[in-house]
Amino acid sequence: MQRLLLVLVAAAGALVLGLEPPRGPCVAPLQWDGRMVQYDHSSGRNSRANISYDGVTRRIRILQTHRRHTPCQRFFEFIYLYDSMVMFQIEQKTKQCSKIALSEPWDPYDIPENSTFEDAYFIGGVGERVAVQEWSDRKPARKHETWVGVYTTRDCYPVQETYTRNSSVTTSTRFFDLQLGIRDPDVFTPPSTCQSARPERMAESTC
Numbered sequence: 517m518q519r520l521l522l523v524l525v526a527a528a529g530a531l532v533l534g535l536e537p538p539r540g541p542c543v544a545p546l547q548w549d550g551r552m553v554q555y556d557h558s559s560g561r562n563s564r565a566n567i568s569y570d571g572v573t574r575r576i577r578i579l580q581t582h583r584r585h586t587p588c589q590r591f592f593e594f595i596y597l598y599d600s601m602v603m604f605q606i607e608q609k610t611k612q613c614s615k616i617a618l619s620e621p622w623d624p625y626d627i628p629e630n631s632t633f634e635d636a637y638f639i640g641g642v643g644e645r646v647a648v649q650e651w652s653d654r655k656p657a658r659k660h661e662t663w664v665g666v667y668t669t670r671d672c673y674p675v676q677e678t679y680t681r682n683s684s685v686t687t688s689t690r691f692f693d694l695q696l697g698i699r700d701p702d703v704f705t706p707p708s709t710c711q712s713a714r715p716e717r718m719a720e721s722t723c
């Protein structure tokens with residue numbers, strides 16, 4: 517009983533004072549479905565999508581979400597297969613398909629073991645908050661970060677990933693409504709129109 521009380525007091529203390537730094541990065545789940553918004557800093561656009569993530573066989577499927585009043589906008593499905601280093605881009609209405617070789621290596625949604633701890637804190641405020649931890653690839657006094665990842669402390673779900681590829685390409689991706697496991701593994705199978713896929717990427721806008 518006394519021990520329980522101590523734990524409760526310690527927990528209450530943590531809530532008031534903020535969070536202790538973790539001993540190391542948490543281990544992110546390997547397979548999940550969810551939703552995301554990717555913000556591209558150069559175009560200033562936010563792109564919403566459903567995502568299925570398979571860190572076991574290195575596949576990602578992104579289904580862009582339709583929105584009203586987007587006259588020139590085409591919506592795509594993207595299937596990334598890193599074991600074969602190809603990406604399929606499928607126009608949702610016509611199923612027109614492009615097959616494009618991937619040039620960047622597989623980069624899982626997780627926190628590399630040697631990451632630099634940045635902060636631990638609560639998202640939200642009193643009465644409604646979620647503990648998260650923030651890591652980066654910064655090397656103190658040697659290198660600015662090109663990646664920052666925010667993950668929930670308890671189950672290590674990704675919350676936000678920010679990448680700076682070079683001076684002109686920075687993206688921030690926010691993840692939410694995540695569910696463990698992949699409900700429909702068929703989402704990683706390209707449609708039959710991809711058997712005669714074109715080799716160049718289709719433009720997002722038609723005018």
Ligand SMILES: *[C@@H]1O[C@H](CO)[C@@H](O)[C@H](O)[C@H]1NC(C)=O
Pocket residue numbers: 550551566579693
């Ligand atoms: C996207 O995900 C949401 C929430 O999980 C779901 O309700 C919706 O049906 C999904 N949309 C499509 C097109 O699969």
Ligand SMILES: *[C@@H]1O[C@H](CO)[C@@H](O)[C@H](O)[C@H]1NC(C)=O
Pocket residue numbers: 628630631632652653654655
């Ligand atoms: C972690 O290790 C990788 C691979 O060796 C290296 O490229 C990266 O710079 C390291 N990151 C940090 C923050 O030390």
Ligand SMILES: *[C@@H]1O[C@H](CO)[C@@H](O)[C@H](O)[C@H]1NC(C)=O
Pocket residue numbers: 681682683684685
């Ligand atoms: C930045 O990276 C993007 C994507 O990798 C590439 O297309 C672009 O040419 C690069 N720009 C510069 C200035 O290096």
